[in-house]
Amino acid sequence: MSLLEEVLVHLHDVAIGYDVPLIEDINIEVIAGDVIAVLGPSGIGKTTLLRTIAGLVRPLEGDVELAVPSRGGLGYIPQRLGLIGNLTVRDNVEMGTRVSLSRWHLPFFPVPGKQRRIAERAMEDLDILTLADQPVRILSGGQQRRVATAKTVAQRPKLVLADEFLGELDDDNVEIVMETVRQAIDAQNSAMIMVEHHEELAKEVANRIWRIKDGRLIEELVR
Amino acid sequence: MNRRLSLTVVVVLGLALLTFLNLVGDWGRLTGGMSNLGVFFRESLWPPDWSVLEPQSYPVCEARFEFTCSVAWLGMVETIKIAFVATVIGFVVALPLSVMAASNLSPFEIAVPTRILLAAMRSLPSIIWAVLFMIIFDMGTLAGICAMSFYTVGYLGKLQFESMEGIKNAPLEAAKAMGMTRTEKAWLVAIPESANQLLSHLLFMFEYNVRHGTVIGLVGAGGIGLYLNTYLKLAQYDKVVALLVVVFLVVVVIDFVSMVLRSAVTEEGDVERPSWSSLFLPAAISSTLHPTPMLKDASLKESE
Numbered sequence: 001m002s003l004l005e006e007v008l009v010h011l012h013d014v015a016i017g018y019d020v021p022l023i024e025d026i027n028i029e030v031i032a033g034d035v036i037a038v039l040g041p042s043g044i045g046k047t048t049l050l051r052t053i054a055g056l057v058r059p060l061e062g063d064v065e066l067a068v069p070s071r072g073g074l075g076y077i078p079q080r081l082g083l084i085g086n087l088t089v090r091d092n093v094e095m096g097t098r099v100s101l102s103r104w105h106l107p108f109f110p111v112p113g114k115q116r117r118i119a120e121r122a123m124e125d126l127d128i129l130t131l132a133d134q135p136v137r138i139l140s141g142g143q144q145r146r147v148a149t150a151k152t153v154a155q156r157p158k159l160v161l162a163d164e165f166l167g168e169l170d171d172d173n174v175e176i177v178m179e180t181v182r183q184a185i186d187a188q189n190s191a192m193i194m195v196e197h198h199e200e201l202a203k204e205v206a207n208r209i210w211r212i213k214d215g216r217l218i219e220e221l222v223r
Numbered sequence: 224m225n226r227r228l229s230l231t232v233v234v235v236l237g238l239a240l241l242t243f244l245n246l247v248g249d250w251g252r253l254t255g256g257m258s259n260l261g262v263f264f265r266e267s268l269w270p271p272d273w274s275v276l277e278p279q280s281y282p283v284c285e286a287r288f289e290f291t292c293s294v295a296w297l298g299m300v301e302t303i304k305i306a307f308v309a310t311v312i313g314f315v316v317a318l319p320l321s322v323m324a325a326s327n328l329s330p331f332e333i334a335v336p337t338r339i340l341l342a343a344m345r346s347l348p349s350i351i352w353a354v355l356f357m358i359i360f361d362m363g364t365l366a367g368i369c370a371m372s373f374y375t376v377g378y379l380g381k382l383q384f385e386s387m388e389g390i391k392n393a394p395l396e397a398a399k400a401m402g403m404t405r406t407e408k409a410w411l412v413a414i415p416e417s418a419n420q421l422l423s424h425l426l427f428m429f430e431y432n433v434r435h436g437t438v439i440g441l442v443g444a445g446g447i448g449l450y451l452n453t454y455l456k457l458a459q460y461d462k463v464v465a466l467l468v469v470v471f472l473v474v475v476v477i478d479f480v481s482m483v484l485r486s487a488v489t490e491e492g493d494v495e496r497p498s499w500s501s502l503f504l505p506a507a508i509s510s511t512l513h514p515t516p517m518l519k520d521a522s523l524k525e526s527e
């Protein structure tokens with residue numbers, strides 16, 4: 001590993017969970033450029049791990065250090081996607097670009113032209129530009145996944161946390177989505193942690209695997 | 224779990240019955256009462272005096288349609304105007320307050336005082352607000368609007384912050400993780416996510432305010448209540464009944480219009496077209512026959 005590597009996330013002796021710990025003794029670093037797949041059975045704490053890194057749940061023990069900007073540095077695609085069903089595809093995707101603006105750019109006003117174009121580009125890449133003016137609630141599951149991806153791509157975060165965001169997509173779309181995300185990550189020199197149920201797919205797209213088993217996080221090298 | 228639920232229902236119903244029996248000590252009074260009511264109904268209330276729909280003798284009516292000079296029309300139009308302005312003012316003030324009161328959007332130290340403020344605005348009955356504002360502004364429409372706006376803020380604020388707290392967690396978590404400000408979370412996530420319910424509450428509040436215009440008018444704050452008050456004082460109960468029928472019909476119409484408006488923002492296929500029964504029955508009754516999409520959503524959320 002090079003000396004210039006950029007550490008984006010550092011978990012030091014961390015235990016996560018709610019009342020009782022789900023995973024203990026987590027010691028990990030995430031380096032810019034990493035694509036990490038998290039594997040493990042249902043209910044083991046994969047989502048909880050992402051939420052802890054995102055700062056939505058406090059760790060039971062240890063510290064989570066993030067070296068990304070607090071505004072806009074982190075992109076999160078929750079398991080349930082977290083889109084706003086009543087708003088259009090465009091509104092949802094442009095929301096991703098908001099956090100690259102000053103906090104004083106009040107949300108009552110539209111985003112400037114530059115952000116608009118970034119959002120448009122992301123929609124184009126994910127093949128949802130034709131749906132731009134549809135409310136998200138009427139879209140199919142796979143289309144909604146692409147909207148959520150476009151939103152995060154348009155955000156240009158340093159760290160992407162994605163919770164099973166490839167589910168419901170057919171093979172062609174998995175390829176489109178992964179290709180777009182990877183380009184976005186490379187362009188920003190970012191990293192991504194993704195929860196993925198399909199082991200072969202995980203090994204195909206990720207350069208690191210975190211397997212969660214018996215309350216421990218075990219790193220498996222892929223390449 | 225189910226057994227515990229049915230036990231709770233039985234206990235609550237039993238308690239209510241016992242309390243009721245305890246509250247009403249003297250059942251003997253009931254015997255003469257019913258026949259008195261019958262006399263009152265026959266002699267004073269029925270039939271309604273529809274002269275309230277005819278133009279007043281003074282000032283001379285110059286309008287194209289004569290009924291627009293009637294007591295019922297003039298009073299109703301003023302009541303609707305007051306209710307409209309007060310509902311809009313109340314909504315605009317209540318929206319930021321409800322964001323401050325929602326525990327998923329604001330910290331404890333802000334949410335709790337805001338809730339107390341909203342509760343205080345609700346706990347004074349509208350008629351007391353009307354009296355207070357009459358003291359400040361004298362009798363009239365301004366006092367009516369202020370009083371109505373005040374309790375509208377109290378009620379709408381509560382209904383709205385509860386809707387905002389009821390939104391799904393995922394959109395809010397995504398927004399938090401991204402580092403959005405509270406204004407952004409409120410405007411881009413909480414408000415659009417709860418839009419159907421916010422609209423529903425807004426329309427309900429308008430309807431409520433039209434109905435309540437009758438009460439507020441009683442203390443001289445303008446609108447149809449002013450006429451009701453006059454007729455009550457003069458013991459012209461048949462005219463009171465006629466005006467109340469007019470109020471009822473207007474409320475039914477508003478209810479129907481609000482249902483059509485609501486169906487515009489709800490998910491396609493979620494809303495049945497307004498049915499005939501819902502046109503003629505008040506909301507409370509028709510909604511048990513035809514559950515509104517709002518109720519469906521709520522039950523979906525619980526099962527999620």
Ligand SMILES: Nc1ncnc2c1ncn2[C@@H]1O[C@H](COP(=O)(O)OP(=O)(O)OP(=O)(O)O)[C@@H](O)[C@H]1O
Nearest residue numbers: 018019022040041042043044045046047048049079
């Ligand atoms: N907010 C919460 N409060 C308390 N317990 C929770 C909470 N959220 C999740 N849990 C519990 O924590 C455990 C792990 O949940 P988590 O969502 O992290 O699992 P997961 O590995 O993502 O599973 P899946 O693959 O099914 O998504 C579960 O037993 C769940 O019931």
Ligand SMILES: [Mg+2]
Nearest residue numbers: 046047079163
């Ligand atoms: Mg999960």
